[in-house]
Amino acid sequence: MKFVGIVGSNAELSYNRKLLQFIKTQYQDLFELDVVEIKDIPMFNQSDDQTNTAPIQQLNQKILAADGVIIATPEHNHTISAGLKSVLEWLSFKIHPLENKPVMIVGASYYDQGSSRAQLHLRQILDAPGVNAIVMPGNEFLLGKVKEKFDENDQLTDTNTVKFLQGVLEKFVDFVRLVNRLEARKEEPLPKEDLYVTDTIETTIECVDMAAEDWVEQAAAKVNAVEGDTYVKLNRGILTVDQINTFLASMPMELTYADDNNQFLYYNYTKEAEDMLADRVPGQVGNPLALCHPERSLTSVEWVIQQLRSGRQDVVRVHVPTHGPDKFVVHNYQAMHDDEGNYKGINEYILDFKPIVDWYLQQTGLRLEGEIDAGSGASQQDHGVDAGSGASAKA
Incomplete structure (x- = not known):
């Protein structure tokens, strides 16, 4: 299962980035997490449409290909950061990758509340028309006093916190599976394909046996x-x-x-x-x-x-x-x-x-790290290697 983790801050030092990196390494047996940044995405301005620019489209494609999204938000003046709000504006202007996408919210802050007010506001934004994400209810993860929670290796030190976080993430995995099953059922069944070509179109050459060797x-x-x-x-x-x-x-x-x-x-x-x-x-x-x-x-x-x-x-x-x-x-x-x-x-x-x-x-002069991902999309249904139009030799 593949998730995208969005760092909700464009600051160079971000504890929400540390939190997502910890989730990526600590819980890789549960899912694969691609941590993405928002610092290169321009501020939203509908008079200067940049929907098709590389940073926005890259984020768009990653979200579309993912099974679910985890957003780590800081709290700025009782709400989310301006950078994160701007990203969500772009993702609900002309493109809508978060629509019907399972989303989990986590957050870290310097204070006791652990970004609780920002998370509440973010839930409202994600539920807005044009965004229409499916946010996991309850199961809040609020990491307060973050300066005391990470060690010098950016690891969470409190075992109870780590255990609670794992429980929330396990519930999110179950939530994603449920949402994706329900969304799959909503799709209208597509018309059957006539693979035997029993009809003709304007370019069909008629009165010639299609199965003829010549x-x-x-x-x-x-x-x-x-x-x-x-x-x-x-x-x-x-x-x-x-x-x-x-x-x-x-x-x-x-x-x-x-x-x-x-x-x-x-x-x-x-x-x-x-x-x-x-x-x-x-x-x-x-x-x-x-x-x-x-x-x-x-x-x-x-x-x-x-x-x-x-x-x-x-x-x-x-x-x-x-x-x-x-x-x-x-x-x-x-x-x-x-x-x-x-x-x-x-x-x-x-x-x-x-x-x-x-x-x-x-x-x-670059090199690859890890193995090339052989998949064509997150949890794409396995339809077999013969899945296309190409004419393999007759069985």
Whole structure:
């Protein structure tokens, strides 16, 4: 389970930061905590919209990907800090990542009350229209007289406090599970996908058997498809068919195109199936997607298409760890849309990220700490490695 911990202060010395760092290290067996800062986020000004700037979008994406949020707030003049209030303004102006997100409030202050009044005010803000977070009721953690509570290694020294904090965090984990189950039930069921392509769309080439091994040749003859050195005018360029093939074949990834009718129409054929990251064979082109995957994975295939067609996700990523420790292969299923925003199918691109990461580290002199997270989102439902539109060899 993954949480985001928001430091509610932009001060260089913050006991609320210390508290979140303690929670991150002390209770890592309960959850993974990503502690994030607010000091780089500008003050809210609706006349100078900065919603799409990197600091705000990074926080937005982290909250969206998390199972829950823990906010550690100081108390300034009986309320939360101006910096935290400003962040919450940005997160309820044009974006709403906290909507229906489970939130827990903790706080530390120099005085006996332990930020109690700030926490009460923060609960009211989080319940406001536009924010609509789901705050865990009761179970307040109020850490007063913080200068006396941490040792020189930033560890809480009182065993009863540590024990109480663990109990509150365990309840929050249960609360998150409950909220996420309830929210999942609220989602309207998406329409079923026709993976066998029993209907047609305006671009369907009719009167050609989709399962035919030579579908490409038959379909090309049917519509008098151009080839070779015939020029094709694109939205910003003119290329011959041969140039387009060369261009697509040079891409450092495996590409697959499936249309919005769930028919597999193209892959950049440069290798034989046994040498590919996701094995495909020429005879599969033209097939309904149901014929391109094992029967056991069709539910996963349908789930991915439903997410992309409905707009619930623009891209679904799945790490496939079966290629060995020297590779980090990711299947990316990207929704395609026309100029009017209509869903037009799936662009699946598969690549090994490891050479890119290695090159980046070499160029910057940086290094990775810990292991790369193989997930594509917090507690994303496991729909299997065959979860996309890509045409794996027939089972």
